[in-house]
Amino acid sequence: MDNILVIGANGQLGSELVAALRANFGAQSVWATDIREPESSEGQFALLDVMQGKELAAFVAHHQIGQIYHLAAMLSAKGEQHPQLAWDLNMTGLLNVLNLAKENTQLKVFWPSSIGAFGPSTPKQNTPQDTLMDPNTVYGISKLAGERWCQYYYEKYGVDVRSLRYPGLIGYKSLPGGGTTDYAVDIFYKAIQGETYTCFLQEDTYLPMMYMEDAVNATVAIMQAPAEQIKVRSSYNLASMSFSPAEIYAKIKVRYPEFKIAYQPDFRQHIAASWPQSIDDTCARQDWGWQHKFGLDELVDVMLLNLEKRLAPAKPSL
Numbered sequence: 001m002d003n004i005l006v007i008g009a010n011g012q013l014g015s016e017l018v019a020a021l022r023a024n025f026g027a028q029s030v031w032a033t034d035i036r037e038p039e040s041s042e043g044q045f046a047l048l049d050v051m052q053g054k055e056l057a058a059f060v061a062h063h064q065i066g067q068i069y070h071l072a073a074m075l076s077a078k079g080e081q082h083p084q085l086a087w088d089l090n091m092t093g094l095l096n097v098l099n100l101a102k103e104n105t106q107l108k109v110f111w112p113s114s115i116g117a118f119g120p121s122t123p124k125q126n127t128p129q130d131t132l133m134d135p136n137t138v139y140g141i142s143k144l145a146g147e148r149w150c151q152y153y154y155e156k157y158g159v160d161v162r163s164l165r166y167p168g169l170i171g172y173k174s175l176p177g178g179g180t181t182d183y184a185v186d187i188f189y190k191a192i193q194g195e196t197y198t199c200f201l202q203e204d205t206y207l208p209m210m211y212m213e214d215a216v217n218a219t220v221a222i223m224q225a226p227a228e229q230i231k232v233r234s235s236y237n238l239a240s241m242s243f244s245p246a247e248i249y250a251k252i253k254v255r256y257p258e259f260k261i262a263y264q265p266d267f268r269q270h271i272a273a274s275w276p277q278s279i280d281d282t283c284a285r286q287d288w289g290w291q292h293k294f295g296l297d298e299l300v301d302v303m304l305l306n307l308e309k310r311l312a313p314a315k316p317s318l
């Protein structure tokens with residue numbers, strides 16, 4: 001079988017996706033790569049910078065890579081602080097991967113888009129697959145442009161590129177960094193550590209969210225689906241649940257009655273307010289059989305169960 005390359009493997013999604021790919025396809029066929037050494041590495045790892053196109057091409061040829069999961073990107077909040085850097089990384093990285101796949105159309109590519117590709121004029125409820133998209137963050141602009149590039153390379157050059165518009169991703173194994181949806185991970189740590197959580201979004205800010213296991217399963221499933229089932233070559237809407245800070249706080253408080261929350265919205269509120277509150281993912285369900293497993297109750301259960309184990313008895317701070 002062709003080998004698999006994960007770029008940005010140390011990130012929130014990458015670290016969990018690599019584990020799932022190794023479990024599914026064998027540890028020997030999966031290469032985890034990033035620009036920094038991982039904190040702990042159990043399988044094959046190499047330093048690789050997606051911005052260096054020649055090195056990327058050499059790596060892919062040398063290791064007989066057949067699939068690339070290109071996850072390296074700067075997220076929404078950090079992107080607003082480093083607009084030029086975010087654009088360069090998010091665009092050049094993707095184009096380097098797509099150009100490689102253009103030369104070798106046997107290469108299959110996965111690239112993540114996001115709810116951040118939508119903007120203030122997008123319908124907020126049950127946001128359709130095809131709708132008005134006017135992102136007003138650098139991250140969102142790069143995701144929308146990336147979607148158009150994916151479709152372009154598919155149509156012009158036959159590149160088999162597949163993509164999902166992820167909601168906010170929540171998992172207990174790895175921390176997000178620099179995103180607007182990060183609060184929904186941070187809040188669990190504070191609850192278990194017995195601290196007040198100061199939320200950077202308003203209490204009534206609804207956003208689409210997803211438990212990491214569902215996101216990983218969707219990613220593996222779309223890459224495994226026969227090519228003819230992938231009818232959307234920009235990026236698929238993907239959904240499982242939506243909630244606000246007040247709602248997730250109320251669920252956690254049932255288990256931690258002393259837990260307190262304070263609200264201090266900052267610039268990230270403005271970003272969140274420009275995004276959809278819920279997503280219509282009918283196309284993904286119909287085209288390649290997407291189904292989610294985790295709703296809000298299941299999410300809270302699995303996060304608390306696992307973080308309680310992980311954080312006790314030592315209580316590292318974030």
Ligand code: SER
Pocket residue numbers: 075076077113114115116139166167168169178179180181182
């Ligand atoms: N989770 C991302 C962010 O908050 C959105 O895709 O930036």
